[in-house]
Amino acid sequence: MNNAKTRFRRFGAVMLASVLPLSLLAGCGSSNSGKTQITIFNSKMEIQDQMEEMAKTYSDAKDVDVEVYYSSDTVAAHLATKYASNEPYTVAMVDAKDVYALARDHAVDLSDQGWVDKTDQAIAIDGKTYGFPVSIEARGVIYNADPIEKVIGESFDPTKYATLDAFKALIAQLKQGGISAPTAVMKEDWSLAAHYLGEVYEEQADPAAFIDELHDGKVNLNDNPKFTSLMDSFDVLKANNYAAANAISAEREVSEQKLAEGEVAFMFGGNWDWAVINQYDYSENMGVMPVPQNTDDESNEKLVGGGSKFFIVDSSDATTDEQRSAAKDFLDWIVDDADGQSFIVNDCSLVSPFTNNTLEVADPLGASVKEYSDAGMLIPSYNYMPDDHYSVLGAEFQKYLAGQENRAGFAKAIEGYWKSAKITTPDA
Amino acid sequence: MKTNKLSYRFGQYSMFAGPAFALFLAVVILPFLYGLYLTFTSWDGVSVEKPFVGLGNYATALADRAYWDSLGRTVIYSVITVVLVNVVAFALAYAVTQGLKAQNLFRAGFFIPNLIGGIVLGYVWKFVFNRAFVSMAEALSHSGSSSSLLSTPNGAMFCLILVSVWQYAGYMMLIYVAGFMSVDQSLKEASLIDGCNARQAMWHVIVPLMRASFVQCIFLSTTRCFMVYDINLSLTKGEPFNSSVLAAMHVYNQAFVYKNYGTGQAEALVLFLVCAVIGIAQVFIGKRGEVEA
Numbered sequence: 001m002n003n004a005k006t007r008f009r010r011f012g013a014v015m016l017a018s019v020l021p022l023s024l025l026a027g028c029g030s031s032n033s034g035k036t037q038i039t040i041f042n043s044k045m046e047i048q049d050q051m052e053e054m055a056k057t058y059s060d061a062k063d064v065d066v067e068v069y070y071s072s073d074t075v076a077a078h079l080a081t082k083y084a085s086n087e088p089y090t091v092a093m094v095d096a097k098d099v100y101a102l103a104r105d106h107a108v109d110l111s112d113q114g115w116v117d118k119t120d121q122a123i124a125i126d127g128k129t130y131g132f133p134v135s136i137e138a139r140g141v142i143y144n145a146d147p148i149e150k151v152i153g154e155s156f157d158p159t160k161y162a163t164l165d166a167f168k169a170l171i172a173q174l175k176q177g178g179i180s181a182p183t184a185v186m187k188e189d190w191s192l193a194a195h196y197l198g199e200v201y202e203e204q205a206d207p208a209a210f211i212d213e214l215h216d217g218k219v220n221l222n223d224n225p226k227f228t229s230l231m232d233s234f235d236v237l238k239a240n241n242y243a244a245a246n247a248i249s250a251e252r253e254v255s256e257q258k259l260a261e262g263e264v265a266f267m268f269g270g271n272w273d274w275a276v277i278n279q280y281d282y283s284e285n286m287g288v289m290p291v292p293q294n295t296d297d298e299s300n301e302k303l304v305g306g307g308s309k310f311f312i313v314d315s316s317d318a319t320t321d322e323q324r325s326a327a328k329d330f331l332d333w334i335v336d337d338a339d340g341q342s343f344i345v346n347d348c349s350l351v352s353p354f355t356n357n358t359l360e361v362a363d364p365l366g367a368s369v370k371e372y373s374d375a376g377m378l379i380p381s382y383n384y385m386p387d388d389h390y391s392v393l394g395a396e397f398q399k400y401l402a403g404q405e406n407r408a409g410f411a412k413a414i415e416g417y418w419k420s421a422k423i424t425t426p427d428a
Numbered sequence: 429m430k431t432n433k434l435s436y437r438f439g440q441y442s443m444f445a446g447p448a449f450a451l452f453l454a455v456v457i458l459p460f461l462y463g464l465y466l467t468f469t470s471w472d473g474v475s476v477e478k479p480f481v482g483l484g485n486y487a488t489a490l491a492d493r494a495y496w497d498s499l500g501r502t503v504i505y506s507v508i509t510v511v512l513v514n515v516v517a518f519a520l521a522y523a524v525t526q527g528l529k530a531q532n533l534f535r536a537g538f539f540i541p542n543l544i545g546g547i548v549l550g551y552v553w554k555f556v557f558n559r560a561f562v563s564m565a566e567a568l569s570h571s572g573s574s575s576s577l578l579s580t581p582n583g584a585m586f587c588l589i590l591v592s593v594w595q596y597a598g599y600m601m602l603i604y605v606a607g608f609m610s611v612d613q614s615l616k617e618a619s620l621i622d623g624c625n626a627r628q629a630m631w632h633v634i635v636p637l638m639r640a641s642f643v644q645c646i647f648l649s650t651t652r653c654f655m656v657y658d659i660n661l662s663l664t665k666g667e668p669f670n671s672s673v674l675a676a677m678h679v680y681n682q683a684f685v686y687k688n689y690g691t692g693q694a695e696a697l698v699l700f701l702v703c704a705v706i707g708i709a710q711v712f713i714g715k716r717g718e719v720e721a
Binding site for chain 2: 073102105387
């Protein structure tokens with residue numbers, strides 16, 4: 001009897017000991033407010049504080065609990081872990097190419113939503129809208145007009161310097177005026193390959209067809225007028241780089257600080273750079289202009305860009321219909337509610353892609369982009385780049401920037417890359 | 429009660445080892461087998477479907493030049509780092525077991541780099557290489573601008589090795605210190621009386637008795653070097669020109685950035701096999717000659 005009792009006790013102790021670690025593992029999550037809960041994944045690091053703040057006020061005002069998460073991982077890598085553990089975010093902010101990769105399996109069709117007609121930047125696949133555009137971002141040459149105006153003695157009008165010849169003359173004038181190196185060049189592979197080299201494809205008459213030809217090995221880049229003209233312009237930026245001697249170890253923060261404070265006048269970039277520039281003693285007298293080129297195809301009058309960062313709403317069984325409808329309400333709030341509109345424009349200083357959001361963009365780079373966007377002067381970004389493009393060709397572009405490869409060699413490398421690249425065409 | 433019955437022995441075994449075994453199965457064995465399965469699919473990491481492609485990923489991995497380049501680089505990095513880490517660690521351990529004043533302070537000091545995470549450490553050193561050293565060089569040379577070590581392929585590799593040695597040496601030093609302390613002083617004294625000089629005593633008496641420490645340290649530093657990712661990411665990020673991408677980083681990029689999950693997983697498996705073979709061979713050879721006092 002006694003024996004049986006101790007055995008039972010011992011058994012109980014063993015069970016308890018083996019169950020305890022499991023309860024530790026399971027101890028995460030779970031909550032108890034009766035409200036619907038939705039989770040939002042934010043992949044734009046610079047607005048994480050604003051997102052968290054918004055989640056608090058939004059949850060207080062509405063009958064829903066919003067939680068915001070951020071990860072510095074690649075968007076796809078992070079989401080892959082969430083999908084694998086069957087804990088998807090209700091709403092996830094992803095890049096354009098992720099919408100194409102994820103939508104069919106993981107996102108709901110949002111075509112019936114009211115906001116679809118208020119933007120031309122939403123992403124639709126097979127006629128169904130999946131991606132809700134968060135902002136408009138566009139690329140070009142960022143300028144700080146202060147140092148320029150000091151030298152030329154009149155107000156700086158970027159449209160006067162749309163051709164490379166005019167731009168070169170201006171650079172020469174700036175150098176004479178005492179700015180020994182008027183430009184900065186970001187060495188980051190995404191800036192060089194995804195953004196600058198990207199324009200070579202995007203400014204072709206038909207980017208998708210051009211990439212098909214590259215893939216088939218039918219393009220001789222060195223003879224291609226777009227490649228030539230953009231690389232000619234790049235050479236000017238490169239030759240006048242303040243960090244020309246060590247271009248490859250120039251830090252982005254340093255370059256942007258010099259630009260913000262007017263030590264240099266030009267840098268290739270986009271309105272997202274404001275998040276870095278505003279950390280310094282910046283000038284308000286800045287803006288984004290198209291990359292100057294000697295061309296007559298009007299691409300030197302337009303910025304390149306469009307919708308950037310998209311919300312998708314999860315379609316899996318792990319998300320309930322209540323959560324999905326709360327998520328859709330949240331998207332509507334961003335588009336139609338005065339607070340939502342102000343959140344995008346004033347709190348996050350993003351350029352809204354929705355026509356009914358007429359709030360004034362406060363930061364000068366965003367204001368430039370908005371101007372070009374409103375005037376229909378944006379060349380759309382090409383969103384179907386292979387995933388390794390920026391990394392592989394970024395390395396080649398860095399060699400070119402460091403002077404370790406000439407233009408012919410660079411062109412060869414690009415052609416070689418595309419021949420073996422895994423390409424996805426827009427209609428696939 | 430019969431203690432030799434199979435059911436009893438099984439019960440005993442599951443009572444003591446069961447929970448640990450279950451956890452090990454759940455977090456190591458099963459994921460490993462699942463990972464093995466994924467190498468036979470062309471999964472991209474996010475889709476619902478996982479198309480079966482047989483050995484296709486292994487063929488792709490074999491043909492992936494960037495992978496073999498990164499693996500070759502990893503071997504070079506590992507060989508140099510392992511040698512330097514162990515030489516430095518041994519020297520430090522020797523220095524701090526000689527009865528110096530404040531030797532515990534030195535031990536703690538040398539160990540501290542190991543307490544800073546690899547990511548933080550990488551960023552700190554990046555600042556040192558990119559700003560501090562460059563400013564110092566410029567101040568000393570008078571000739572204007574001077575470029576960072578991190579901007580050339582060989583320089584970046586040098587930086588990786590330097591920082592790794594700095595980080596790991598303190599940890600390995602602790603193992604060597606334990607080794608030194610476990611050697612019976614009377615044996616050393618006996619050898620000195622027998623006519624050895626200090627160097628001979630070290631080489632013929634102390635080092636052979638510390639063989640276990642060497643085996644452990646070399647094993648630990650080898651596997652750590654082959655799998656290094658954090659320092660690689662924060663210090664060089666593969667730059668310049670992807671010339672400092674080590675194997676683990678290439679595998680990560682392949683699987684998650686380029687979205688070839690299956691290929692990345694296959695490459696990870698090859699990396700695992702390389703590590704396992706080197707690690708086991710080295711422990712086997714090391715253990716064989718171990719001496720007991």
